[in-house]
Amino acid sequence: MKTTENGIALELIDDTEQLKILAEQLHRFTEISIDTEFDSFNKHYGIHLQLIQVFNGSTCFLIDPLQIKNLDPLWSVFNNTEICKLVYSGANDVDVLKRNGCSPRNFFDIQIAAELCKWPVTSLSAVLQQEFGVKPDKSIQAAGWGNRPLSSRQLAYAGEDVIYLPRLKELLLPEIRQKKLVTILQEQNIKLESASSKDYFPKLNGRQRKTFSRYSQQKLLALKVLVDEFAKEKNLPPYKIVQDSFLEEIVQDVQLFIKQPFPENKFHYSINKNERFKKALLNLVHSINPAIGWEHKNRRKE
Numbered sequence: 001m002k003t004t005e006n007g008i009a010l011e012l013i014d015d016t017e018q019l020k021i022l023a024e025q026l027h028r029f030t031e032i033s034i035d036t037e038f039d040s041f042n043k044h045y046g047i048h049l050q051l052i053q054v055f056n057g058s059t060c061f062l063i064d065p066l067q068i069k070n071l072d073p074l075w076s077v078f079n080n081t082e083i084c085k086l087v088y089s090g091a092n093d094v095d096v097l098k099r100n101g102c103s104p105r106n107f108f109d110i111q112i113a114a115e116l117c118k119w120p121v122t123s124l125s126a127v128l129q130q131e132f133g134v135k136p137d138k139s140i141q142a143a144g145w146g147n148r149p150l151s152s153r154q155l156a157y158a159g160e161d162v163i164y165l166p167r168l169k170e171l172l173l174p175e176i177r178q179k180k181l182v183t184i185l186q187e188q189n190i191k192l193e194s195a196s197s198k199d200y201f202p203k204l205n206g207r208q209r210k211t212f213s214r215y216s217q218q219k220l221l222a223l224k225v226l227v228d229e230f231a232k233e234k235n236l237p238p239y240k241i242v243q244d245s246f247l248e249e250i251v252q253d254v255q256l257f258i259k260q261p262f263p264e265n266k267f268h269y270s271i272n273k274n275e276r277f278k279k280a281l282l283n284l285v286h287s288i289n290p291a292i293g294w295e296h297k298n299r300r301k302e
Contacts, residue, residue: 008055008163010155014064016073022054022061023073026083032056033086033162034078034104036093037145041237046200049100050145055162062155066148071100078104086110086165088124091195098197107189110165113172116181116188128164131171136160202228202238208248216251216294222284223247230277234270241268254288261285 013019026032037051052063065071077083078097085104087093089111097104114122121130128134140157176185202224204217212220224247231238246266250257262271262278271277
């Protein structure tokens with residue numbers, strides 16, 4: 001069994017029998033801390049749950065959903081309304097849990113409490129450094145959680161996301177009560193339960209809507225939709241097929257792309273092997289009328 005720097009035990013749970021035993025134990029608690037690690041259109045298409053952290057006050061359990069296919073025993077704990085789940089900025093955790101068949105209930109979101117109390121910093125890493133002098137290594141987070149086995153540093157980092165939540169609650173609760181914010185906090189925590197799992201669909205960002213004319217927006221969005229379909233087929237995030245910035249360049253200079261289509265340094269290597277996608281994209285590019293102009297009227301006046 002591994003431990004964190006402050007001596008908290010870390011236990012990896014990576015088979016069904018271990019999970020069943022853990023779930024039986026957790027049902028005896030009235031409060032636990034939870035967190036998740038997931039890939040959101042980073043290395044794969046879509047949102048994929050890759051690790052679940054649960055802290056019962058003495059041991060941090062790191063549950064591997066890539067190895068355990070049936071997570072129902074754990075979901076019964078998360079769905080239990082008699083057990084309070086401490087989370088930090090839990091909306092994304094609720095979303096990914098719902099995508100995996102869980103309907104978690106009864107939250108206490110530490111970040112919501114910190115914002116209500118007007119703490120000067122509200123990101124978890126900043127709060128941990130401010131309150132406990134702990135500085136999480138963010139490079140570990142960037143490394144991703146899909147590879148196995150997870151390193152000791154990854155396991156320790158994952159544990160830090162939950163083991164400090166009970167202490168943060170102890171710091172915040174007196175202030176919440178003093179400022180008469182209990183009801184507001186309860187309302188916000190209940191809203192967290194109903195956070196919906198949102199379907200992903202390609203869309204333009206604010207800068208693109210401001211920069212491009214209505215006509216060019218439609219063409220740019222059509223390009224993004226086509227790239228998204230191919231990305232889903234290849235189980236890759238769309239940005240790995242082609243960057244948004246290059247799709248913008250296509251709309252801005254259609255003729256240049258037609259003369260020099262599919263430069264290797266702009267598209268994923270698999271594009272050259274897929275004539276169906278190349279034909280569909282070229283047909284779409286040929287449908288763009290450069291005479292209409294790609295710029296938004298307000299932009300041209302600037």
